[in-house]
Every structure is written in structure tokens, then in C-alpha cells.
Amino acid sequence: MTPPRISADRLLADLAELARIGGRPDGGVDRVAGSEADLAARRWLASRIEAAGLEARTDAAGNVFGRVPHSRGPWLLLGSHTDTVPAGGRLDGAYGVMAALEILRAFHEAGHPSAEQLEIVSFYDEEGVGAGGGLAGSTYLCASEHAAELSGYLELHIEQGPRLEAEGFELGVVDGIVGIDRWDITIHGAANHAGTTPYSMRRDAGAAAGRILHGLRRLVQAVDAEMVANVGEVRLLPGATNVVPGEARFVVEMRALDPRSLRRAAEALHEEVAAAAAEAGCEATVTPRSSVPPAPMDPRLVGAVEAACAESGRRWRRLVSGAGHDAGRMAEVVPAAMLFVPSHLGISHSPNEHTEPALLAQGAWVFASAAAKALEFPRDNDHISGK
Amino acid sequence: MTPPRISADRLLADLAELARIGGRPDGGVDRVAGSEADLAARRWLASRIEAAGLEARTDAAGNVFGRVPHSRGPWLLLGSHTDTVPAGGRLDGAYGVMAALEILRAFHEAGHPSAEQLEIVSFYDEEGVGAGGGLAGSTYLCASEHAAELSGYLELHIEQGPRLEAEGFELGVVDGIVGIDRWDITIHGAANHAGTTPYSMRRDAGAAAGRILHGLRRLVQAVDAEMVANVGEVRLLPGATNVVPGEARFVVEMRALDPRSLRRAAEALHEEVAAAAAEAGCEATVTPRSSVPPAPMDPRLVGAVEAACAESGRRWRRLVSGAGHDAGRMAEVVPAAMLFVPSHLGISHSPNEHTEPALLAQGAWVFASAAAKALEFPRDNDHISGK
Numbered sequence: 001m002t003p004p005r006i007s008a009d010r011l012l013a014d015l016a017e018l019a020r021i022g023g024r025p026d027g028g029v030d031r032v033a034g035s036e037a038d039l040a041a042r043r044w045l046a047s048r049i050e051a052a053g054l055e056a057r058t059d060a061a062g063n064v065f066g067r068v069p070h071s072r073g074p075w076l077l078l079g080s081h082t083d084t085v086p087a088g089g090r091l092d093g094a095y096g097v098m099a100a101l102e103i104l105r106a107f108h109e110a111g112h113p114s115a116e117q118l119e120i121v122s123f124y125d126e127e128g129v130g131a132g133g134g135l136a137g138s139t140y141l142c143a144s145e146h147a148a149e150l151s152g153y154l155e156l157h158i159e160q161g162p163r164l165e166a167e168g169f170e171l172g173v174v175d176g177i178v179g180i181d182r183w184d185i186t187i188h189g190a191a192n193h194a195g196t197t198p199y200s201m202r203r204d205a206g207a208a209a210g211r212i213l214h215g216l217r218r219l220v221q222a223v224d225a226e227m228v229a230n231v232g233e234v235r236l237l238p239g240a241t242n243v244v245p246g247e248a249r250f251v252v253e254m255r256a257l258d259p260r261s262l263r264r265a266a267e268a269l270h271e272e273v274a275a276a277a278a279e280a281g282c283e284a285t286v287t288p289r290s291s292v293p294p295a296p297m298d299p300r301l302v303g304a305v306e307a308a309c310a311e312s313g314r315r316w317r318r319l320v321s322g323a324g325h326d327a328g329r330m331a332e333v334v335p336a337a338m339l340f341v342p343s344h345l346g347i348s349h350s351p352n353e354h355t356e357p358a359l360l361a362q363g364a365w366v367f368a369s370a371a372a373k374a375l376e377f378p379r380d381n382d383h384i385s386g387k
Numbered sequence: 388m389t390p391p392r393i394s395a396d397r398l399l400a401d402l403a404e405l406a407r408i409g410g411r412p413d414g415g416v417d418r419v420a421g422s423e424a425d426l427a428a429r430r431w432l433a434s435r436i437e438a439a440g441l442e443a444r445t446d447a448a449g450n451v452f453g454r455v456p457h458s459r460g461p462w463l464l465l466g467s468h469t470d471t472v473p474a475g476g477r478l479d480g481a482y483g484v485m486a487a488l489e490i491l492r493a494f495h496e497a498g499h500p501s502a503e504q505l506e507i508v509s510f511y512d513e514e515g516v517g518a519g520g521g522l523a524g525s526t527y528l529c530a531s532e533h534a535a536e537l538s539g540y541l542e543l544h545i546e547q548g549p550r551l552e553a554e555g556f557e558l559g560v561v562d563g564i565v566g567i568d569r570w571d572i573t574i575h576g577a578a579n580h581a582g583t584t585p586y587s588m589r590r591d592a593g594a595a596a597g598r599i600l601h602g603l604r605r606l607v608q609a610v611d612a613e614m615v616a617n618v619g620e621v622r623l624l625p626g627a628t629n630v631v632p633g634e635a636r637f638v639v640e641m642r643a644l645d646p647r648s649l650r651r652a653a654e655a656l657h658e659e660v661a662a663a664a665a666e667a668g669c670e671a672t673v674t675p676r677s678s679v680p681p682a683p684m685d686p687r688l689v690g691a692v693e694a695a696c697a698e699s700g701r702r703w704r705r706l707v708s709g710a711g712h713d714a715g716r717m718a719e720v721v722p723a724a725m726l727f728v729p730s731h732l733g734i735s736h737s738p739n740e741h742t743e744p745a746l747l748a749q750g751a752w753v754f755a756s757a758a759a760k761a762l763e764f765p766r767d768n769d770h771i772s773g774k
Contacts, residue, residue, distance in 0.1 A: 161583025178582060182628065194617035195565060195642050195709030196548025197733060199604055206600050206618055213597025214663075217586055230581035231593055233626040241569065241619045241638045251628045255582050276601075322582030346584060 003103070003372035004110035008361035011102040014048065015360070018082065018098060019090040028351025029090055033062075033083040033125030033136070041082045045097065045122055052105040061140035062124035066101065068108055071116035073149035076374055077334075078103060078367075079121030080155050081137065081326060085129055089353025091360075095341075096156040097122045099364040103371060114375040117151070123326045138326035142333045152301055152374060153330040155338045156367040158355055160323050162346025170359055171309045171316035171366055172340035173302060177328035178227075178255040178320060179294035181262050185212070185273055189282040191238055191246030202244050206236045208280040209248035212273060219268050220254060224261035228322060229254040257294050257320045295328035298335030301374055305337050308370035314362065339367050390490070390759035391497035395748035398489040401435065402747075405469065405485060406477040415738025416477055420449075420470040420512035420523070428469045432484065432509055439492045448527035449511035453488065455495055458503035460536035463761055464721075465490060465754075466508035467542050468524070468713060472516055476740025478747075482728075483543040484509045486751040490758060501762040504538070510713045525713035529720045539688055539761060540717040542725045543754040545742055547710050549733025557746055558696045558703035558753060559727035560689060564715035565614075565642040565707060566681035568649050572599070572660055576669040578625055578633030589631050593623045595667040596635035599660060606655050607641060611648035615709060616641040644681050644707045682715035685722030688761055692724050695757035701749065726754050 021044060022030045022037030031037045042064050046056035049066035057065045064082075067075060080096025100120035107115035123141070128134020141147055159165075164172050189205035213231050220229040230253045236245035252269060256262050270286050277284035302318075309316035321328075321338065330336045341363035344354040408431060409417045409424030418424045429451050433443035436453035444452045451469075454462060467483025487507035494502035510528070515521020528534055546552075551559050576592035600618050607616040617640045623632035639656060643649050657673050664671035689705075696703035708715075708725065717723045728750035731741040 159583065160580060161585075162579075162588050163583075163585060166588065180582070192549075192733065193547060193710060193735065194615065194619065194640060195567070195711075196546065196550075196735075197615075197709075198548075198550060199608065199615060201549050201553065201733070204604075204617075206621070207604060208601075210597040210600025210602075210618075213593050214595075214601055215597075217591075217594060221586065228581065228584075228586060230591075230629065230631055231597075231623075232581065232628045232630050232632060233623050234593070234621060236618075236620050239620040241640050242617065243619050244617055245619060253581060253628050322584070323580060324582075346579065346588070348580065348583075 003368040004106045004112050006102050006106040006364060006368050008364070011098055011361065011364055012357055014098045014101065015090065015094060018044070018094050024087065024351060026351040028087050029084045030086055031082065031084040032086055032129045033127060034130065038083050042122065045082065048101060052108065054104065054108060059144070061137050063137040063141060064122045065119055066104060067119040068116045074151040075117055075119035075149060076151050076371060077119045077121055077153045078371060079123065080157055081123045081126035083125055083127050085127050085349045087351060088349055089351060091158045091353050091355055092160065092348055093126060095158055095360060099156045099367055102364060103368045106368070114372065117375055118371065126326055135324065135326060135329045138329040142329055147333045150334045152298065152335040153327060154301065154367070154371055154374065155325060155327040156363060157325060157338060157340055158348065159340040159343045160348035161343060163319060164340060164342035165344060167317070168315060169317050170314040170342065170362065171312065173305050173309055173316060173318045174297055174321050174338035174340060175302065175318050176257045176294060176296040176320055177325055178257050178322050179259060179262055180292045180324065181254045181266060182289040183252045183266070183269065184287045184289045185250055185252055185284065187248040187277050187282050187284045189246050189280060192244040194242045194244050197244060203281040204244050205248040205280065205282050206245035208276040208282050208284070209234055209250060211276040211279070215272065216252065219272055220265045223265045223268060224256055224258060226320060227254065227256035227261050227265065229265070251289060255322055257296065259294055292324065295331040297331060297337045300377065301335050301337035304373040305339050305370040307373055308366045311369065312362070312366045339363060339370060390755040391493045391499050393489050393493040393751060393755050395751070398485055398748065398751055399744055401485045401488065402477065402481060405431070405481050411474065411738060413738045415474050416471045417473055418469065418471040418475070419473055419516045420514060421517065425470050429509065432469060435488060439495065441491065441495060448524050450524040450528060451509045452506055453491060454506040455503045461538040462504055462506035462536060463538050463758060464506045464508055464540045465758060466510065467544055468510045468513035470512055470514050472514050472736045474738060475736055476738060478545045478740050478742055479547065479735055480513060482545055482747060486543045486754055489751060490755045493755070501759070504762055505758065513713055522711065522713060522716045525716040529716055534720045537721045539685065539722040540714060541688065541754070541758055541761065542712060542714040543750060544712060544725060544727055545735065546727040546730045547735035548730060550706060551727060551729040552731060554704070555702060556704045557701040557729065557749065558699065560692045560696055560703060560705045561684055561708045561725035561727060562689065562705050563644045563681060563683040563707055564712055565644050565709050566646060566649055567679045567711065568641045568653060569676040570639045570653070570656060571674045571676045572637055572639055572671065574635040574664050574669050574671045576633050576667060579631040581629045581631050584631060590668040591631050592635040592667065592669050593632035595663040595669050595671070596621055596637060598663040598666070602659065603639065606659055607652045610652045610655060611643055611645060613707065614641065614643035614648050614652065638676060642709055644683065646681055679711065682718040684718060684724045687764065688722050688724035691760035692726050692757040694760055695753045698756065699749070699753045726750060726757060
């Protein structure tokens, strides 16, 4: 069944109107979860849903839903989030929510027979700028009774990375969302006078830390060529030019789609940290800081998104999402999949976040087509009875 | 000519009394240059000089001098400093000043014919805790007319390093004081999302910095096995666990007695920083931050100190001072030499700074003997006319 025609103009006008709520002079958006702007955006979204003759609902977590009045589940949920990081962009999250609204509106206006099986959502606090850690709204939904009324979850999002644009693709089908393991590492050496302590008597925690910073890429790529890792900050103590560092503290972050890669990389990290510490006459501790498991997308929904991409005739590829998304949390309880459009230069979480309007419109059209395909699946709800 | 007998008891009692000025409950000393405690210590020193029937004088820089009244130069200057770092120790500087006082006092009391050729000093602000950068008093003296009235400078000091104790020596004859070159290094990469940016598109300034931190020891030791270097702190920007560092900033400090070693190590550093940056897809800047030239000690005065050590029958060695001292500045205008006694565990700039009283007493005795030998040199003052 072909999807109804969606209006790119209306989608882009909605996006522009939403960008004014918490909008910044530099073109960015300040709409941190719980802020006045965030709550205003949720009220505005509810009013837009109602203006289309649809039913708006806000749950106890602050998630805003929209659906055809009096419709009954199970619903295929489409959505993303409208909160931003401080000085964020106009598209991260907002694009997926506005596209979901346009699609439901178009299905409803066209009297499409599947309109009643669609629901849209703006999840509360995806970004986790405050204490919550993010994904607050989707986490709440997963634990609520409403989760059992959903047939699946589809999310349209900007890539927030440079790959699609750099490789000349216009659409990206997400295989899965990486797991993220973080390790706290402390190297224990001895702080000493940097002039009077000969090398043979030093226990330089900074030298050991340097070996990890430099070697981390090789370490994880030997385990899994697709995985990445990072050290974003390092502290040397006591932190003086003329004192050999007695302690080094840093966090190693590792991301991979395959949990076996995360495990093997962690083993390699433990060994390498011990070796680097020993080389510098130091000791080291490696302790887990946090772990978010990988979230593979649902093969049948991924197939629907792929089929829609293929029909579009545009260049598309599959890729792994290196960033977290509500779809990752939703995948724990319902079939889920994602479609990406390119991010110009990979810039996100910035006022400079940008995707050409033509690519945004095309992404929404392909996403609508994917949703229509998913709505044609037999409604077995096996995933629910299987829980 | 043998030196007069000096009193270890009186020296240790003076040291204990000085340690109470700015003394801390933990046994350390707070006597930062210019503080009330520092000025009180200078007044106390002047009163001790006068109590011995000697003449005390304070110059415009705050240096406190003592000599036999109405004596005429040239003088052999003995001394060190009485200021400390915050939470410093009882011996750093203070030991050399108190020993100088005891030696002049003993020469004067004994009616030694060379007493009138001795002068003692407590230099102002050696440590440079404030804005001055240290060596303020000796720098002032070097530029003053009084410098031309000096035949040389001898300084007794704790080692402030672990070598003498670790190797079983009780005395150390200082060959020279290292030069210290500091280089500001900035690696310019690109800050990117640590999940969505594949390795092939990263420009990780932290990885480049890590290579320098880890490889610095090998780099400088390939140039000169005796030289040392240090990176005491490093900043990665913007400094977040999930952001690839776009910039790394750190200071490389290098110390060597041979200026050619400092030059060759700097060349190697420039090459290695460029290579490390290139490997990580970054650029780098290396700019000089500060440079203190090496200060070789005067061979004839070193010979006098060595002869005194040899006569003592105790275990002694020559060594390079990796820390800066007033003797380094003085060596620019007069012949200078130093004698070290061990520092327990190499600890200095700490309330835990310690040297056994017997070693302090022995050091002062050997230092007095070295001064007596130096006073027997023909007074040609060639070093002054040569300036």
C-alpha cells in the first residue's frame, strides 16, 4: 500500500516554528529537558496534534503522544525527542518528531486505513543533560503498560556523524546502536622532583597514561575493525611542570555493536593498562564506570526501511549508530528500526547542525514509505507474548 | 690551614630555632618570601649575626649579609636562602644559611686569620612562589656592585633528590647545575563525537599527546643518558568523555648540564611532535616557554670541595644538580661550587624533608674545610677583571 503524499513544506514550516521555541540568535536551540522552552515545545506539539484533528496525550513522564481519536492498538510508534543539549541544533530529535507528526497527519487526512495503527511520540529528556542520564521518557515507556500495546518503533534522525555525507549517501539504514562501556583508569606512580629524580628511580604515571592514549586505537581495531574508543580527558596529579606525575586518571570509552567485541576489547585494555603501568614502574586500577548494552535493530523492520530506501532510487547504505537513541531503549521491548539522513560535516549538538531541506524532505518521504510497509506486516505481536 | 672547630650542637639548635619561625604543626615550615614569617626569619638571622659580634646588613633586595665588622673584601661568600615553598621543609635553604653562620662565627671566635675574607648571606626569594620566578636575591646581587667584591660563592644544601642515599654516599660534590628549557606544545586536531566519527575521519589530539608523554624518556636519553625531561600536566579540550579531543596542551621540561644536549633534544622533540601530530592527522606548534642556561661550577672551587670530602674519609661522589640553586645564578659572575648532603628518600619541598643530624653536622664540617681551602687560593680575582 503506498503511503499518502506528505507535505515537505508543512514539515519544514513545523520544524522552523519549533526551532523558534528556545531559539538562539546564532540559529541554535536551547531546549534542555524540563526547561521553560522544553515545556513550551511540548505544549506547542500537543496543540499541533489537536489542530490536525488528532488526540494528544501526555504521560506521567512528560512524553507527548498523538494518535487518531478513539483508535485502538497495537500501534506502530513513530517519534524521537524535542529536548536539546544546551546550545544544540534545530534537527537533533526535532526532525524525527516533526516528520512523525506530518506522516500521521497525512495518513489521517487521506483517510488511510492504517492511520489508526499509527502513534507518534516526543520522548522526554533523551539528552540527559541533567542528573538523569538521558533516555528518561523511552525508559519510562518501556516499563509502562503502554509498551504492550505497541507493534514496533521507528525513528527518523540526522546521522550526527560524517559518514553518509563523506561517502555520498543520502539515506542510512541503522543496523543497530552500539553498546557503550566506560572504564575508570587510575595509574598509581610516585610524584617526584622532575630535576633531581633520575629516570631509574621514577614511577611516571603520565608516561603510562600516554601509552594508553596513543595505543588505544590499535588496541580496539585489532579486536573489531568497526569499533571505536576514546579518551576525552586526562588528569595528571599533582599537575605541575616540574613534578613527575604521581597519578593519572582518565576514562576509556569503548563502543561496539557486538557485545563480544566489547568484552574482548575490555580484556585487551586490562592487559595493556597493566603492561603500560609496569613499564613505568607504576600500578593501575581499571574499574567499570558504566555499561549500556548494544541494541540490534529488528531485522524485519530494518528490511522495511531498506525496501523503502531501495524504492526511492537514492544512494543508501546500512550503518551502525555510534550515538545513543531512544530507539536503542525501545528495542529492548519492541521491534525497532531507524533511518538516518546525512549531517553536514557530521556536526551535531551545535548551532551549526545542518542538513539540506531537500534531504530532510526526502528522508521523511522514505520514512513514511517504510512505516507503510511495516503497517502491512501481519500483526502477530509475537514480541509481546514472548516477553 | 685547618678550619676552626665548628659546633654541631649550636648549628642544630639554630636550625631548630629557625624552623619555629613559620613552623607548622606537622613539622614543616611556611616561610614564603615576603611573608611575615620570612621577614621575621630575616630579622632573627640579623640578630643572630649581631649576637656573635658580627656585622649584619640587609641590601635593597632583602638579602641579609653577615661579616666581621670593618672587614674589607674580596670576600668568599657562603650561604643559601631562608624562604620556603608553602608547606616546605626545615632544611631546604635553611641548612646552608645556618651552616654558613656557624662557620663564620667559628672562624671569628677562633681569631682565624681568614675570618675577614668570609661573608655569609641569606638570599631573598630563592623559591619563586610568587610572580618573581625565584632567585630574586642572587639575581640582584649579581647585578650589584658588591659582586665585584667577592672572590667566590660556596653553598651547602640538601640534595633534594634520592641518589646519594640510594647509592650509599654521605656527601655530593656538585659538578654543575642543569639548564632548564621549557617548551609549550599545542596539538591541533578536531573535536568530534566519539561515537559517530569513524577512526579514518578522526584528528585525535589526545592520541598525539599520548605518544609524546610515553616516548619522551627514550627521546632525551638517546641524546644524553644523564639528562631528564618531564610532562607534569596535560589538558585535553573540550574535555569530555564522549568527545574526541580537538586540542591538547602541555609543557615539556628538559634538563641537562650540557647545553648541546638541550639543543639536540629540542631538535628531536620538534621532529617527534611533528611526527606524532601527523600520525594522528593533527598539526602542532612548539614554542619556547622559558630557558635557564646550565651553570657549570668552578673547577678550582669544586677541587677544594672534593679535597675536603676526600679528607673526611666518608663516601662521596660528584653529581649534577637537577634542581636550581642560587649558586647557579652566582656562577654567572663569580666562581661557585656546592656541597650536597643526602635527602632521606629524596623528599623535599615537603614537611617530610629529612636528613639525619649526624649527616648535617658532617656536611657542615666538610663544608667548613672546603671554605678554608678556598680561602688559601691566591687572590687574583681574574674572574672579576675578566667580566
